[in-house]
Amino acid sequence: MNSNMILPTPYYIVYESRLRHNLDILDEVRRRADVDIIMALKANALWKTFGVIAEKFPDSTASSINEMRLANDYLKGKVHTYCPVYTHSSFPQFLAGSSHITFNSIVLYQRFRPQIKQWNTEHPERSVSPGLRINPRCSVIETDIYNPCVPGSRFGVNAENLPELPEGIEGLHFHALCESSSYDLEIVLEALEHQFGHLLPQVKWLNMGGGHLMTRKDYDINHLVSLLNRMHDRYPKLRLIMEPGSAFTWQTGDLVTEVLDIVEDAGIQTAIIDASFACHMPDVLEMPYQPEIKEAFPNKEKDSHPGHNYRLGGNSCLSGDSAGPWKFPHQLKSGDRLTLRDMNHYTTVKTNMFNGVQHPDIYWQPTDNSTPQLLRRFTYEDYRDRMD
Numbered sequence: 081m082n083s084n085m086i087l088p089t090p091y092y093i094v095y096e097s098r099l100r101h102n103l104d105i106l107d108e109v110r111r112r113a114d115v116d117i118i119m120a121l122k123a124n125a126l127w128k129t130f131g132v133i134a135e136k137f138p139d140s141t142a143s144s145i146n147e148m149r150l151a152n153d154y155l156k157g158k159v160h161t162y163c164p165v166y167t168h169s170s171f172p173q174f175l176a177g178s179s180h181i182t183f184n185s186i187v188l189y190q191r192f193r194p195q196i197k198q199w200n201t202e203h204p205e206r207s208v209s210p211g212l213r214i215n216p217r218c219s220v221i222e223t224d225i226y227n228p229c230v231p232g233s234r235f236g237v238n239a240e241n242l243p244e245l246p247e248g249i250e251g252l253h254f255h256a257l258c259e260s261s262s263y264d265l266e267i268v269l270e271a272l273e274h275q276f277g278h279l280l281p282q283v284k285w286l287n288m289g290g291g292h293l294m295t296r297k298d299y300d301i302n303h304l305v306s307l308l309n310r311m312h313d314r315y316p317k318l319r320l321i322m323e324p325g326s327a328f329t330w331q332t333g334d335l336v337t338e339v340l341d342i343v344e345d346a347g348i349q350t351a352i353i354d355a356s357f358a359c360h361m362p363d364v365l366e367m368p369y370q371p372e373i374k375e376a377f378p379n380k381e382k383d384s385h386p387g388h389n390y391r392l393g394g395n396s397c398l399s400g401d402s403a404g405p406w407k408f409p410h411q412l413k414s415g416d417r418l419t420l421r422d423m424n425h426y427t428t429v430k431t432n433m434f435n436g437v438q439h440p441d442i443y444w445q446p447t448d449n450s451t452p453q454l455l456r457r458f459t460y461e462d463y464r465d466r467m468d
């Protein structure tokens with residue numbers, strides 16, 4: 081950021097250069113592996129940044145009418161839709177705004193099949209390709225809340241219940257990964273082919289869901305490319321699709337806060353900040369994980385440094401609105417600024433206004449290092465009108 085610029089805290093800041101860096105990596109994968117990469121809106125709905133994304137990746141995947149509308153309005157590419165359920169009242173809107181619609185069960189597909197047939201007859205130029213979500217029952221994710229293949233999962237049809245392809249289904253969809261590597265994908269693909277391999281030559285497309293963290297530094301792109309190219313060799317007519325969310329906005333933004341007070345109990349020092357884990361960084365509590373802080377020692381290294389331990393406390397009244405400890409090279413005091421790293425993907429979309437605490441501003445830092453642009457400032461009216 082422009083070093084003369086002191087913005088009022090708390091604020092999220094998204095860096096154009098980092099976003100473009102991620103898009104370049106995804107573009108390389110797309111070219112080398114001949115795969116369609118579409119952005120999952122659930123991880124990022126900052127539509128004022130969509131102009132940059134749509135330059136290379138206008139296509140997306142939506143999981144609600146609102147996401148689908150946002151994609152149609154601001155990305156303007158194809159929208160693949162997957163929702164666990166559809167209703168008769170909402171389905172016509174999905175048909176009008178989607179290029180692909182994936183169903184979570186055979187019953188659901190049969191319920192809406194007549195509407196798809198009618199739509200495709202009346203709108204051949206905007207026909208919708210129906211798909212079915214399958215469950216490869218292969219768990220490579222340790223945290224159950226993020227594991228779509230956990231036993232008893234409500235997502236997708238398992239192989240026992242899918243002896244043959246329902247008539248009219250054009251694609252298969254699975255989602256089994258979360259912040260995963262290409263080696264995890266390899267394990268899932270092996271399980272998938274073992275159970276559903278006979279169906280793959282019968283469909284036009286295979287959507288491999290999200291969770292492919294291709295923009296993480298240690299991700300083995302070469303391995304992914306060879307894995308996908310081997311899939312092309314085995315199923316030459318099958319169009320491969322990936323729909324990552326996190327990989328697009330991984331490490332593209334920070335949350336900058338200020339220390340407002342330091343309290344102590346039972347030997348634990350807590351620095352109260354002007355932001356909340358519960359409201360502004362909910363994944364820190366849900367996932368759970370400990371974000372890196374620019375001004376603290378890296379989490380992995382902290383034991384090897386002398387320093388001062390602090391827990392950070394949010395400014396809501398929830399008892400559990402705290403995280404840490406982090407180790408700092410110096411003692412913290414009121415007025416210190418702290419930069420919590422990697423606070424864009426799944427963060428800016430999941431915030432809430434619990435307790436009515438002030439929502440952080442959202443800034444965009446252009447690549448040329450010019451003045452950050454304010455994308456959004458939240459007001460009392462935003463809080464009030466959600467309850468209207």
Ligand SMILES: Cc1ncc(COP(=O)(O)O)c(C=O)c1O
Pocket residue numbers: 120122123162255257258259289290291292323324325326327
């Ligand atoms: C069906 C589906 N597709 C794509 C994604 C995006 O996953 P990620 O952001 O981990 O890449 C998710 C995440 O929950 C999902 O449920």
